[in-house]
Amino acid sequence: MAETTELQQPKGVRGLIHRFYGGAPLLGILLGFLACTFWENIIGEALASVLLLPKMPILFGLVTMSKVFAGLFNLAIKGSPFELFTLIHVPMALIYFGVVYAVPLAIVVRLTVRPANAVARSLQQLPLIVTALVHLGFLYAIFHVWVELSDYRLITLKLTLIAVLLTLSLNIINGYMGEFSCSHPGFMAVGAYMSSFFTVGLFVNDKVLGEALLGIPLAFLSFPLALIFGGLCASLSALIVAIPSFRTRGDYLAIISLAFLFIVKSFFENMQSLGGARGIMGQPDWASLPVIFIVVVIGVWAINNFVNSTLGKALNAVRDDEMAADAMTVDTRKTKMVAFLFGAFWAGMAGGLLAHVLRFINPAMFGIQKLAEVLAMVYFGGLNSVYGSIVGAVSISLLGEVLRPLEILKWIFIPLLLILVMIYRPTGLVAFKEFNVRKSFGPKEVD
């Protein structure tokens, strides 16, 4: 027994991190992050000027560093002028990260191991919903404090949360059911247009959709309805892809769903009553951070529930061996239909949120590039895993932002990374891993 536990201990840097944070429950780590965000609010600005940084690092100092590399790159390729002095930003950004995040996080987590474990243990006695709400409350608090410092953070966080929902909804079809569907941006477009149609048409004076039909106060309370309307319309459009999916699999379905994507895109381009190629703008500013947070949490919760039920596991059975699934009473037609409609519903919801975050949509946003982005998130993070989708969406979104200063080079780095992941981990970083909610909230044994 002692031997096996020794074998499971990871070595190297991972082992170090594991030993350091392994004893801390999730609650303690969340508390640590919360402390960091408050700490940054207090000293961030001053520390940045002391460290000779041009402005406060926004994404953990990563963007600051990538700007330096972009400068070096431009010097090498185009011979653009490069101030040698900016090289100092790299170590300074690292110091900033250490002082603001790494060290306080370590201190707080270490100091609160015992009390946090005790709290986690007593929380475990309560119903799961209470425990979950406490953790989500902490998570939201972290987000809330973290985005106070800059609007750029706010928009990045909003888009990342939407990406999580979108990735997870695609994982239902591409991961859990093992089909290769390319129609997701199409579902997203339907959701975005239909929810915009709802909100802009009813409550906003707009050039394209005309005068507001209703001018009631508290109209933002109808936002959930608008999102659900968008989601349901996306589900309805998914029927077009779901029906051929009974007959075709693999490559053929990929082609059919790709065709669907183009049909949706050109439909919206040619619908002059929905703004044509220019799209719809002026959506009311209702997609605030708490709204997005709540919608995404509900989405993740519902999808996690579904894939862990026997009805959801039927997706796996259909993927691994459809004939056996049929012979074991699984209604494979219904299962495939549900996967498409449910996935499309949440993609539509994500589209609705996106429309109200950007407050502007046009058909060009929902093309092949969007498809590549969301496929990258799914396959990078991991198939058949709620964890994986969250990891994939967050890491690809962050990477996109961090590498933005590198401009065109960004589209070399990200695909290269994807190729490496596909070679060394063909199913993604954390594929086929179940999300055991109760266990992840529980206390950890202190060694």
Next chain:
Amino acid sequence: MPLLEVIGMSHYFGGLRAVSNYNLSLESGQIAGLIGPNGAGKTTIFNLITGIYQPAEGEVRLNGTNVVGKRTNQIAALGIGRTFQEMRLWRHMTVLEHVKMARYSKLSYGLFGAFLDSPQRRKEEKKSTELAMEYMELFGVDQYADQLVVNLPYGAQRRVEMARALAMEPKVLLLDEPTVGMTPEEMVDMIMVVRKAHERFNLAIFLIEHRLRVVSELCQNVQTLVFGEVLVEGTPNEVQNHPKVIEAYIGDQEIDF
């Protein structure tokens, strides 16, 4: 009235007549066998009964009602369980999930129950887990409950497949070469497993086998299929000594006796 009755069933693959005018009558609690050289159409008959192929002619009656034209999952839910020659387990699923999956048609909590984790869903899933554990215990695979099925030894995989087929509470169980690829010890073990299932659930069992020892130990009645037609039908003893059967097998299949 027999539990499972097949009347005048024929099937063609293109111009090839794979099964012609096949008849079967299986009483409740009876074990019947189907033998025949490779390519005789034995598995095709299973696929026709379970609705994977649609027969060109003939009827399949379960408890007197014709099930031809129904979808595979509906026929299965009506009470025809089966195993596969190549097992067809789901490689990314655990043993427990396999056995629970067979209870799909018994669940009534609906999609919204699944999405919203309703109390009814929790109750039914819990009950389903308990029942699945009972089936796994019966076949001695309960210790593997949370393991992926691909990590199990071959004999255990076969038993998982039996547990899965029985968890759907069938009235008739079709076994497609349950002892294929087994050592003699594993074969004896499998005979015990089939007997146990038969006694415990009072099933009608219809099995395809190449090993005459399995057939003669288990079956009361045996059919010999050659080129899609039943050549000889009778007790195991009658069939295996029949000159036509020996002729069909010799040079083609070694009689393992």
